[in-house]
Amino acid sequence: MFEMHFHNKQVTVGNELSGKLVWYSPDLHLPRQASAFVHWYTEGRGDLDEQTIFTIPLEPEQLIRDQRVDIPFAVQIPHGGPITYNGSLIRVIWAVQAWVKLPRSSKRDNTQTWPFLVMPR
């Protein structure tokens, strides 16, 4: 299970988004695969567009049982955006997403998403 601590939940284009992903699990089963990334994606009438801007370095071996593991990250948001947008046909959402795959499971378990805002400069 992850927790997210943003240093700044609202960031302007060209600036840095930083924070800390915190892992803690009392579960007996540790994940065999884990991934976390910063991306934007669209919602609304049109088909999905998405782009991953940054992959947070994360190895399953880092995720230890019964122990809090801090995974700090910092990423520069591109100057060209896009910005967070809520229109009539289109919504653009920026978020950090993390997921793990547990042993004997082929699908992504425990996908967590933490949205944040990207504003114009």
Add this chain to the structure above:
Amino acid sequence: MSTLTTEELSKGRLVAPKRVPEGFLWVDAKGAWSEDNFLRSFIGPLVWCSFSFLFFAALLFSLLAAPNWGLFVMLLFISMFAAAGVGMIVKGLRWLTIISKFHPGEVLLASYPLRMGETFRLRFRRSLRRGYTQGSGEINAKWLCYEWVQYRQGTDIETKTHILWEQDLPLMTISTGTQVVTYETKLTVLPEGPPSLDAQHNQVRWEIHISVDVPGIPKDTAHFRFEVVPEAV
């Protein structure tokens, strides 16, 4: 919801302008000769017409030889396809007339990309390939921002638009004997944007549509799309 018609809609993604001594130059691709335009305007419609006319003729002869209601309904059905083919051919001929009379429209900007809240001067020009205008005409233009989305519905690809903002620009008269049609205007990007979005299926577009209407040449509209970056002036 205000939307744009297929005719009013520009195609594709943002195009980078050409750097020239006066600034940044865009050339309206639709107004220029290209194999792609030719294939779309003529070869496609010709293939369409060949098949639909063939079926139409076959059904017509069968109907004349042995009239019956079934054949008549089929003939009505196929005549819609034949009419659509004729429409496409007429549109192709119209395009050919325009590009044979006019060079493609061009737009010049002193600085680029645009920023939110920025006011800038735009210069449009379109020259006749030969001779001068035979009567007075007019130019009208529209500056607009709209959302454009594309989505798959079954096997079809659908497009939807929603106009966020539009401004009709002052009409300008073209006098008789003009060789190069020019239009200059001052435009402002709304301070609150939104900035451009140029993804594959979702776009926020800032465009100017400039229509040139002179006697003897079909009215033609050139579309130019600009990038507005997420930066306020």
